[in-house]
Every structure is written in C-alpha cells, then in structure tokens.
Amino acid sequence: MIEDEVKTLAQGPNFAALTTLMPGGQPQTHVMWVHCDDEHVLINTEVHRRKFKNVEADPRVTVAIWDADNPYRFAEVRGRVVETITGPDALASINAMSNKYVGTDYQPQIESERVILKIAPDRQIAR
Numbered sequence: 001m002i003e004d005e006v007k008t009l010a011q012g013p014n015f016a017a018l019t020t021l022m023p024g025g026q027p028q029t030h031v032m033w034v035h036c037d038d039e040h041v042l043i044n045t046e047v048h049r050r051k052f053k054n055v056e057a058d059p060r061v062t063v064a065i066w067d068a069d070n071p072y073r074f075a076e077v078r079g080r081v082v083e084t085i086t087g088p089d090a091l092a093s094i095n096a097m098s099n100k101y102v103g104t105d106y107q108p109q110i111e112s113e114r115v116i117l118k119i120a121p122d123r124q125i126a127r
Contacts, residue, residue: 005126
C-alpha cells in the first residue's frame with residue numbers, strides 16, 4: 001500500500017529521482033516523471049534505456065519525490081520493480097504523465113518501446 005503522503009506527491013506534478021544499480025554495483029540516478037496507484041510507484045521509460053536494463057538485472061530501486069512548490073517536502077520509497085508493462089498501456093501511461101507535467105501528449109520520438117516500471121515499496125518515508 002502506498003502511504004497517503006507519498007501518493008499525494010506522486011500523483012501531483014512533482015519530479016522524482018529514480019536510482020537503479022549498474023552492473024558493477026554503482027548507483028545511477030535519473031530525474032523522472034512519476035505516478036502511482038494504490039499499491040505501486042509507477043515510472044515510465046523505454047526498453048533500450050540503461051535504467052530499464054539495470055532493473056531487469058537487479059530490481060532494487062529507490063525513488064525520491066519532491067514537492068515542486070516546496071522541495072523540503074519529499075518522500076523516499078525503497079523497493080523493487082515487481083512488474084513491467086509494455087504495449088498500449090505503457091503508451092497511454094506516458095501520455096497521461098506528459099499531460100500532467102506539460103499539458104500535452106508525449107512529444108519526443110519514442111526510440112524503442114515504452115515500459116511502465118511497477119515498484120512495490122519495502123520502505124516509505126515522507127517529510
């Protein structure tokens with residue numbers, strides 16, 4: 001279950017930092033759009049990207065979400081990617097996120113295939 005404060009931040013137009021683990025164990029962090037449902041934090045990327053390859057090899061991730069209006073208000077979710085979704089659902093997801101953040105469907109060229117990373121929390125904190 002996603003805690004209320006985490007859900008509020010993830011469902012608003014707030015950015016997140018997704019940290020994955022590279023093959024050698026070093027962390028890699030990207031600023032991302034984020035969303036959630038009642039059970040999972042949701043990140044949308046493409047299958048050719050390093051972050052996707054990282055979670056295929058090691059599903060452990062950390063997502064930090066900060067309030068766009070007050071960056072001292074934030075949440076951290078540590079967990080695992082427990083499911084990936086491609087196809088029309090992933091495309092609909094990136095369009096919904098794009099509308100949330102910029103007010104239009106996703107404009108950049110899709111280079112491979114969109115994929116939703118469903119992250120189940122092991123630990124959640126909000127401040």
